[in-house]
Amino acid sequence: MNRTTVQDAVTKCPPGEELTLAGWVRTVRASKGGFSFLALNDGSCLANIQIVADGKLSNYDAIAKLPTGSSVVVRGQLVASQGKGQRVEVQAGQIDIVGLADAEKFPIQQKHHSMEFLRTVAHLRGRTNTFGAVWRIRSAVSWAIHEFFQKNGFVYTHTPIITASDCEGAGELFRVSTLDLLNLPRDEKGGLDFDKDFFARATYLTVSGQLEAETLACALGKVYTFGPTFRAENSNTPRHLAEFWMVEPEVAFNDLRDNADLAEAFLKHIFRHVLEHCRADMEFFNERIDNTVIATLEGIVASDFERLTYTQAMEILTKADKTWEFPPAWGRDLQTEHERFLTEQTFKKPVIVTDYPSTIKPFYMRLSDDGKTVAAMDVLVPKIGEIIGGSQREERLDVLERRMRQSNLDPANYWWYVDLRRYGSVPHAGFGLGLERTVQFVTGMANIRDVIPFPRTPRLAEF
Ligand code: ATP
Ligand code: MN
Numbered sequence: 114m115n116r117t118t119v120q121d122a123v124t125k126c127p128p129g130e131e132l133t134l135a136g137w138v139r140t141v142r143a144s145k146g147g148f149s150f151l152a153l154n155d156g157s158c159l160a161n162i163q164i165v166a167d168g169k170l171s172n173y174d175a176i177a178k179l180p181t182g183s184s185v186v187v188r189g190q191l192v193a194s195q196g197k198g199q200r201v202e203v204q205a206g207q208i209d210i211v212g213l214a215d216a217e218k219f220p221i222q223q224k225h226h227s228m229e230f231l232r233t234v235a236h237l238r239g240r241t242n243t244f245g246a247v248w249r250i251r252s253a254v255s256w257a258i259h260e261f262f263q264k265n266g267f268v269y270t271h272t273p274i275i276t277a278s279d280c281e282g283a284g285e286l287f288r289v290s291t292l293d294l295l296n297l298p299r300d301e302k303g304g305l306d307f308d309k310d311f312f313a314r315a316t317y318l319t320v321s322g323q324l325e326a327e328t329l330a331c332a333l334g335k336v337y338t339f340g341p342t343f344r345a346e347n348s349n350t351p352r353h354l355a356e357f358w359m360v361e362p363e364v365a366f367n368d369l370r371d372n373a374d375l376a377e378a379f380l381k382h383i384f385r386h387v388l389e390h391c392r393a394d395m396e397f398f399n400e401r402i403d404n405t406v407i408a409t410l411e412g413i414v415a416s417d418f419e420r421l422t423y424t425q426a427m428e429i430l431t432k433a434d435k436t437w438e439f440p441p442a443w444g445r446d447l448q449t450e451h452e453r454f455l456t457e458q459t460f461k462k463p464v465i466v467t468d469y470p471s472t473i474k475p476f477y478m479r480l481s482d483d484g485k486t487v488a489a490m491d492v493l494v495p496k497i498g499e500i501i502g503g504s505q506r507e508e509r510l511d512v513l514e515r516r517m518r519q520s521n522l523d524p525a526n527y528w529w530y531v532d533l534r535r536y537g538s539v540p541h542a543g544f545g546l547g548l549e550r551t552v553q554f555v556t557g558m559a560n561i562r563d564v565i566p567f568p569r570t571p572r573l574a575e576f
Contacts, residue, residue, distance in 0.1 A: 116186075118157035128193045128201055134162065135186045135211075137240060140223055141179050149177045151208075153187065156245055159393045163194065163202040170208060181223055182214030182240065228563055235567055235576050243401070246394040247564055250387060251552050257386035258339060258360050258548075261379055267335040267362060272322030274341065277314055278527060285346040286317040287355075318343035321545060322361050324477070324530050327506060330363035330541055331533055337362040339548075347571050351560045352449070352497060354549060356569040363543030369479075369488040369505040372542035373465050376492050376501050377418045379546070380463070384410045387555050395555075403557025409495065410555065412462065419460040422468040423447075423486070429459055446473045447491070452498035464493045476516040478504040479540075490544070497554050503544020510534035 117132040126132065136155030143149045147168035152161035164187050166176045179185070189205040196202065220226075220234045221241055231238040238244040262269065275289050291311040292298065298306040307315050322338040329336045342359045362375065387395060388410055399407045430441035430451050439448045447466065455464050469489040471480060478487035492501035507513045513534055514524045524531050552564040562568040567576045 114186075119153065119155045119160065119162045120157035122162055122191060122203070123158065123160050123199070123201060126191050126201070128191050130191045131189070132191055132203070133186065133188050134164075134203065136184070138179050138183045138185060139181060141177065141181075143177050149173075151176070151179070151185070151187075153185070154240075154245070156239070158249075159242060159246055159397050160199075163196060163199060164189070164208070165202055165204050166208055167205065170205065172208065172210070175210060176208050179210065180214045180216035180219065182219040182221060184211040184214075185209060186211055228560060232562060232568070239566070242397065244563075246397050247552065247556055247558060248566065249394055250391055250398075250556055251548070251564065253387055253391050254383055254548065254552055254555065255339075257383045258379075258546075260386070261382040262335075262337045262362065265335070267337045268329075268333045270326065270329045270333070270336045270338055271340065272319070272325040272329075272338045272361075274319055275312075275316050276319045276325075277312070277316050278324060278530075285344045286320065287343050287345050289316045289318055320344050321359065323363065323543060323545065324527070326361050326363040326543065327477075327541060328529070328533055330365045330543065331537070331539060334366075335362070335364045349571060350449075351562075352550060352553070354561055354565060354568055354570060357561075357565065358548035360546045360548060361543060363541065365539050365541045367505070367542040368540055369467060369490060369542060372503055372505060372544060373418075373420060373467065373490055373492075376465065376490070376503065376544055376546075377463075380492070380501070380551075381414045383551060384555065385414050388414070398556045398558075406555065406557040416462060418463040418465050418492070420465045420467065423466055423470065423489075424468065426451075426455060426464075426466050430454065433458075444470050444472065447499075449498040452491075452493040453496065456493050456495045456498075461495070463495075466491050466493060471516075474504070476513070476520045476522060477506050479507045480512055480516065488542075492544075494554055496557075497550050500550045500554060501544050501546045503542065505540065505542040508534060508538045508540050510538070 114135065116135050117126060119134060119136060122132060122134060134153060136153045139152040139154050139161050141149055141151050149166045151164040151166060153164050154161045170176060186209045187203060187205050188207040189203045191201050192204050194200060194202040221237050239248055298309040300306040320342055326336055326338050338361045341356055343356050345355060346353060395407055427441060427443050433454065438450055441451050467490045468481065468486040470485060471487045474487050474489045478489050480487055488505035490503050491499050494500050507516060513531060517524045549561050549564050553561055558564050562570065
C-alpha cells in the first residue's frame with residue numbers, strides 16, 4: 114500500500130499535501146462542534162498524529178466511537194495544527210475502518226501498565242509507547258553495528274547455530290536432537306547411542322560463534338558475526354536470557370590492546386548513532402524510564418574508557434569500605450556487584466578490565482608470560498556490569514593443546530580449531546557484545562526481558 118508514515122508526516126511533509134496514513138487508533142475524542150480527534154500511531158515513530166474526523170464523514174458515527182487498538186486507513190490533507198505540541202494534523206476526507214478492536218478485551222488500554230503485565234501480552238506490547246521505542250532503538254543499534262564494521266573493512270560472516278563444540282566450556286548447552294526422548298537408543302555400554310541421532314554425534318545450540326569466526330578471520334583478516342546464541346544457564350537475573358543476540362568481531366594480527374581500542378571505538382559509534390538518529394525515542398526514555406541515559410551516553414562518547422588490569426581492580430575492591438555479598442579476592446571472578454562498583458563508584462564511566470587469572474577463563478585465551486594470567490578483557494558499564502567479553506587468542510600450538518588438556522578437553526575433538534595453529538598461525542583477538550545488554554544500557558530499561566520482543570528464560574518460551 115502506498116502510504117506516508119506518521120514519522121514523515123510529522124517531521125518533513127509540507128502542510129497542504131494530500132496523503133494516506135494507516136495505523137492503529139490510540140484514542141478518540143469527540144468534540145462539541147460535531148467532529149472528533151483521533152490519535153493515530155503507526156509504529157514509525159513515538160509521536161501520534163492527530164486526525165480530525167468531520168461529522169460529515171459517511172461513517173462518522175462508527176469513527177466517533179472507535180475502540181482503542183482499532184486499525185484504520187486515513188486519506189486527507191496535512192494542515193498546520195492549532196493544537197499545542199504538534200506542527201501538523203490531518204483533515205480527513207475519508208477514514209476506512211480496517212479492523213475493529215474488541216473494546217472490552219484489548220489489553221493495552223490508555224493507562225499505566227506494569228512491565229510484568231506487558232510481558233504476559235508480549236504479542237501486543239509493541240503498541241505501547243515504551244515498547245515501540247525499544248524495538249525502534251533495537252533496530253537502530255543493529256544497524257549501527259553493521260555500519261561500524263562495514264565502514265571499517267570487516268567481512269560479515271555467518272557461523273553455525275548447531276554445533277558440536279562447547280566454546281565457553283561452561284556446559285550451559287541446549288541439546289539438539291531428533292532422537293525419540295521416550296525411546297532412546299543405547300550403545301553396548303548402556304550410554305546414549307548418538308550414532309542413531311541426526312548428525313551421528315551429540316550436537317547443541319551454539320553459545321558463541323567465536324571458534325568458527327577465528328578460522329574466518331585467519332582467512333579474511335577482519336570478520337564479524339551477528340546472530341542468536343543460546344545458553345541454558347539457570348540464572349534468573351535482569352541481565353541473562355537463554356536466547357540472545359551476540360556480535361562477535363575477530364581480527365587477525367590484533368593483540369589485546371588493539372582489541373580494547375576496537376571495543377571502545379565500536380561502543381562509542383553505537384551510542385553516537387543512537388544520540389544522533391533516535392532523538393525523540395531517547396528523550397522519551399530519559400523522561401520516563403531513566404533520567405540519566407542521555408547525559409551518560411553523551412559523557413561516554415566524549416571521554417576515554419578507564420583501563421586497568423584485573424589485579425589492579427582487585428586492589429581497589431579489596432580495599433573498598435563496603436560489605437560484599439561475594440567478598441573479592443585474587444583468583445575469584447568479578448561478580449556484578451564488583452563490576453558495578455568499579456564503573457559506578459570508582460571511575461564513573463566504562464571500564465576495561467584486562468589480564469584475568471587463567472584459572473577463571475576459557476582455554477582459548479592467550480597465556481601471558483607470567484604464566485598466571487591470560488590476555489582477557491571485559492568491558493564494564495554502569496548499571497549493567499559486563500557488556501563485552503573478549504580476549505587475544507592463544508596462537509601457539511603447544512600452549513593451546515596443553516591448556517585444552519588442563520580443561521579436560523580433547524584437542525582431537527577440536528582438530529580443525531587446533532589446525533589453525535599449524536598453518537600460518539597469527540596473533541588474533543576478538544570479543545562478544547550482547548545486543549540486549551547494549552539496548553538495556555542505551556534505553557535504561559531495567560530488565561533484559563523487556564528489550565527483546567519474545568524473551569526466553571527458564572520456564573518461559575511463550576509466543
Ligand atoms: P556474564 O558473566 O554476565 O554471564 P559471560 O562472561 O558469560 O557474561 P561472555 O561469554 O563473555 O559473557 O559473552 C559475551 C557477551 O554476551 C557478554 O558480555 C554479554 O554482553 C552477553 N551475554 C552473555 N551471556 C548472556 C545472557 N545469558 N543473556 C544476555 N546476554 C549475555
Ligand atoms: Mn554468563
